[in-house]
Amino acid sequence: MRIYLFPVLLILTSLACSVPGAVTPPTAPPLEMPPAAAQIDPRTLDTAGIEECTLISDAELSAILGETPSDKVSDAALGVAGCYYSFASGKTFSLGVTVDTPGRQVYDSVLQYLETSEGTETVAVGEIAVIKDVDGVVYFDAVLNGWYVSLQGHGFSRETQLAMGQWLASRFTPFPPASGTDAVAPTSAPLVGSLIDMQVTIESPAEVAGVTTLAALNASGFMNFSMCSTPIARPFVVTFTAAPVTDPPTPVSVFSVTAEQGVTAGQPVPVVISIGTGPSDMAQVTNWEGTAIVAENGASGTFEVPGQVKGSWTCTFAP
Numbered sequence: 681m682r683i684y685l686f687p688v689l690l691i692l693t694s695l696a697c698s699v700p701g702a703v704t705p706p707t708a709p710p711l712e713m714p715p716a717a718a719q720i721d722p723r724t725l726d727t728a729g730i731e732e733c734t735l736i737s738d739a740e741l742s743a744i745l746g747e748t749p750s751d752k753v754s755d756a757a758l759g760v761a762g763c764y765y766s767f768a769s770g771k772t773f774s775l776g777v778t779v780d781t782p783g784r785q786v787y788d789s790v791l792q793y794l795e796t797s798e799g800t801e802t803v804a805v806g807e808i809a810v811i812k813d814v815d816g817v818v819y820f821d822a823v824l825n826g827w828y829v830s831l832q833g834h835g836f837s838r839e840t841q842l843a844m845g846q847w848l849a850s851r852f853t854p855f856p857p858a859s860g861t862d863a864v865a866p867t868s869a870p871l872v873g874s875l876i877d878m879q880v881t882i883e884s885p886a887e888v889a890g891v892t893t894l895a896a897l898n899a900s901g902f903m904n905f906s907m908c909s910t911p912i913a914r915p916f917v918v919t920f921t922a923a924p925v926t927d928p929p930t931p932v933s934v935f936s937v938t939a940e941q942g943v944t945a946g947q948p949v950p951v952v953i954s955i956g957t958g959p960s961d962m963a964q965v966t967n968w969e970g971t972a973i974v975a976e977n978g979a980s981g982t983f984e985v986p987g988q989v990k991g992s993w994t995c996t997f998a999p
Contacts, residue, residue, distance in 0.1 A: 721853045722777045722827060725761040733763035735775060736851070741765065744844050745773060745836055759912035762830075771835030775844075778828040781910050783855060784808070785997065786828035788875070789907050790821060805845040813838060824848055826855025875908050876998050878920055880935050882991040888955055892930040897922045908995035911978045914942035916949075918981070918993050922960045933960040937983050937993070943974045953983050 725735060733754045742748045747767050755762035755776055762776030778786045787808065791797045800810035800819075806829075809822030820831040820841040829848060831841055878894045894906050897920065906920040919936035922928040934956030943949045951972040956963030970985035980994040 719851060719853045722761045723779045725779070735761060735763060735777065736848075740847075741773075744847060745833075745840055747771065749773075759910075767835075769835065771833070773833045773836060774831065775848075776830045777852075778912070780912065781828070783823035783826050783828035785875070785910075787821060787823050789909060789913065790828075790830075803842060803845075805842060806849045809845060811838060811841060820845055822849075825852045827852050875906060875995060877996040878906060878908060878918075879994045879996075880920070880932070880991065881993070882932065882955065882989070884990050885988065888931045888957060890930055890932070892920075892928075892932045892935070894920055896929050897933075908979065908993075908997075911943050911945045911974055915940045916943045916974070918995070928960070931957050933957060934963045934965055937972050937981070939972065943972070945974050945976050945978060948973050951983060953985065953989055955989070 720735075722735065733752050738749060747769060749765040750768045751766045753764045755764065755774075759778060759780040760776050761779050762774065764772070764774045766772050784807070791800075791810065797810070799814075800812045800821075803809050803811050806822045806824035807826070809820065809824075811818065811820045813819075816834060818831075818833045818836060818838050818841045820829075820833075822829050822845055824845065829845070831844055833841055875894075880892045882889050882892075908918050909916045916939040917936060919938075920934075922933040932955055934954065936954045937951050938954075939949050939951045941949070948971045951970060953968045953970050953972075954965055956965035958964055968985045968989050970983060970989065972981055972983040974981040979997065980992065982990075982992045984990045
């Protein structure tokens with residue numbers, strides 16, 4: 681067991697996957713788009729790395745990127761349809777679509793950390809989208825027709841990423857409604873699949889035992905550092921952080937369970953458990969190396985270090 685005293689932003693920094701960079705305004709003329717293709721349901725392409733590179737044909741890819749790939753490798757991740765392309769020029773391009781989780785839920789999980797979202801520029805593509813350029817790599821994250829889409833291009837311009845996003849927005853059938861109905865919720869209602877509450881129950885150690893909810897912390901939402909990964913995520917993270925400066929209404933202001941190598945529902949996996957007390961910006965955080973088991977529904981689980989820490993969590997998503 682190790683105890684540290686540090687701002688919670690350092691925790692978030694360690695989870696971020698990229699650093700911000702300057703975004704260059706567009707200077708090139710608009711690219712000529714390939715003809716519209718027949719719509720597809722990306723779920724039909726989630727075949728353990730066999731068919732994912734058919735999300736877009738080589739001819740369509742070349743029309744948008746201006747180069748023909750010399751090699752391609754499908755993305756075999758569970759719940760993701762995608763492909764990684766390399767080019768004789770040394771450029772690379774990757775495309776991934778999450779096929780089993782509502783796009784906005786995935787988007788919020790990916791973009792909630794400051795060092796991931798900082799430096800991005802919002803662009804008018806799909807339902808929501810951001811783009812940024814970091815050391816020659818252009819990152820594009822978007823929700824297109826309800827699907828979460830991630831593009832990364834090394835050596836390709838910002839304009840090509842935007843053109844690809846626009847083309848893909850017309851490529852996908854709508855993400856299937858969770859309720860099986862096409863009814864549209866009022867605009868004031870939470871987005872389907874978004875995290876709306878979390879309950880963390882800590883049985884031990886005694887000094888932090890109790891029940892903490894996002895509602896009590898007023899910590900739900902994109903910019904308030906709350907996240908509940910689905911089992912397909914790698915790393916898998918369940919976390920919340922109370923508002924800084926003030927004392928939280930419960931002993932715990934910082935909580936996380938992190939499995940760097942991902943999880944398999946129903947099976948024990950090694951995790952790092954972090955619990956912090958006091959104002960979150962200067963929380964006293966204790967880290968344990970333990971195990972967790974994620975329930976088959978993917979929205980709850982248990983964590984434990986025998987004789988030291990034990991508890992559970994349950995996440996609630998908007999229907």
